[in-house]
Amino acid sequence: MIRIAIDAMGGDFAPREVVHGAVLAAREYGVSVQLVGIPEQVQNELKRHEIQGLSISIIPASEVVAMDEKPSKAVLRKKDSSIVRAMQQVADGLADGVVACGSTGAAAVAAQFIIGRIPNVMRCAIACEMPTIHPKRCIVVDAGANVDCDAQMLYQFGIMGSILYSGIHNIKRPRVGVLNIGAEETKGNQLVQDAYRLLKETDLNFLGFVEGRDFPMGKVDVVVTDGFTGNVSLKTAEGIAKMVNHMLRQELLSSMRGKVGAMVAKPAFKALKARVDPDEFGGALLVGLKGVCVIAHGGSKHTAVKNAIRVAVDMVKADVVKNIEASFFLTPKEKAEKSVAKT
Amino acid sequence: MIRIAIDAMGGDFAPREVVHGAVLAAREYGVSVQLVGIPEQVQNELKRHEIQGLSISIIPASEVVAMDEKPSKAVLRKKDSSIVRAMQQVADGLADGVVACGSTGAAAVAAQFIIGRIPNVMRCAIACEMPTIHPKRCIVVDAGANVDCDAQMLYQFGIMGSILYSGIHNIKRPRVGVLNIGAEETKGNQLVQDAYRLLKETDLNFLGFVEGRDFPMGKVDVVVTDGFTGNVSLKTAEGIAKMVNHMLRQELLSSMRGKVGAMVAKPAFKALKARVDPDEFGGALLVGLKGVCVIAHGGSKHTAVKNAIRVAVDMVKADVVKNIEASFFLTPKEKAEKSVAKT
16 A cells, blocks of 8 residues: 655645545545644544544654745754654655645755755756646646756756656656747757757657747647746746636626526536646656655645645656666766766 | 838738738728838738728838848848838838837847847847736736846846836836746845846836736736746746637537537637737837837737737837836936946
8 A cells, every 4th residue: 555644734724624635535545644743633633534444644743844934944943843754754664655735945855855866866856737738737847946957957857757757647758848938949048958959869759949838738748947937937827827717707707698608518617627727736746856755835725635645646656766766877887987077 | 190110021921911900000090001011012912902091101122031031140131121121111210110020030130220229228128918817918028039138137127118018008107026936035046136136226116026827817017037937938828828718618519518608608708818819919019129119920910910000009109219218318427427336
């Protein structure tokens, strides 16, 4: 049975919504869930649910890292915080993956401190799923962990993103593209130009440059970008989807015909909402770590928490960490060659 | 009567759609339109329309800059091209504004060469309108002219964007924000941090940082960003709006109920489409120039061309160029002080 640890105290609606989502996940996916947090509070929430026959345990922690604390300081100081203890479960081999809701910064710092980076991976990156017109979502790497990147980092994001996508969707050679302001080879800044050259030399299914309008239309599976651009692009996508939804409602409610049409077509609107609702995709993955770590956003309610656990389970099943490790593993000979090349 | 020159040979559907759009604009806005292009071709298209009583003239040009030519080379070499001649109309004071469709690069290069930059403006920028949930759109500056920016440039984009928005919407102090990955003061890279500090010192209505999800929700009027991030964000917005539209259609057509609902609520869907359709906003403005210049995208059909002319007319009426000039004007004393400060 796959074991997932979850920081039960993280996020705006913790512990209630986290515990609720965890119970749903334990039931739906048949996984073992470890709720990490202040025992009495978690216990009180658990009482609200029917949990007989489910594999749910409580791992005690006495402290909580708040959303507004400085991540690195908080993680270093609060050794008995729920986020630190949850990560520790993975580091100690007691859980196969961890889910954190709440401060992305604190989760990323804690994960890198406690679980650690895969050797030869320069930086961990956030991989985030994005809806497309196709049933399969695309993945954006990096979605915000590294605001300043160099080309070598983008190159590594491409490799890790490709392995991640392969694992989750069981596809051999996902299509990888670098996010740019035009598809032509000559376009863009130095960073994307250099990343292009590096990725072209790999055996990835590299399509070259893609534009912001390409990935929602499903033209690519893995979108490689620096954390600044990736974050802006993802949040723009979120905002525009919300805006269109809002406008649609405005227009439908502004006339009797619209209201009637909306009532008749209600199931279609519900289906649409499910396809673009960020709560349904589950959360961001931290790639490059020696363990599975999913970060759900701070406003996560039970559905989002449940889906974040599903993503963690998918990652574990797909052996993503082992595959990235294998891809970045250097033989002693390769290592020696690399250090010679550097000097 | 306001006079607008338009490159009749630019874009994927030139001269047909350009001439069509120009005729519509002449009729609807009561402006004088100068069609710059190969006379026989333009004449042939004009024959398809009822133009009696409209102020439409043809300005001859013998060459055309193609979409795939390198902008700077093409503009320098093809002195008698329609794009160069159209810009020349403004430079010579024979037109109040110019509209170019097609290669944004060629139009930007030609405009800067021929019309020229306002003194003390470091770089021209592309200002692009974006739909929001409110009737008033917001403006993104820079939407793609400068892939590498420094903080001083972003600071100038903020000032120019604010003047532009004031002029178009007749609002005293539009809300200005710098696009970032978080709203907190400590977030982001060096560029946005430095731009924040500079803009905070101005008398603009500066809100600080805004995220990609904020501007579609109408939280800000002017979004300041470098051309790389701005372009990615805008194209993401375009792609996501298209994706949601596509999904909505898929969902509605997948059931009888959906089909019926869609038929009943058809006017609402049409209204929604008009609000998010890029053809309706008209095109990008080149700000920082000593003249009004609007760039419509290469795929513009007549509605987009007509709306691009409307935007040019609005810019002329609002005296945007004069206001930017006044804002960047330095007295001889200020100039002397500035050059001392530099050394």
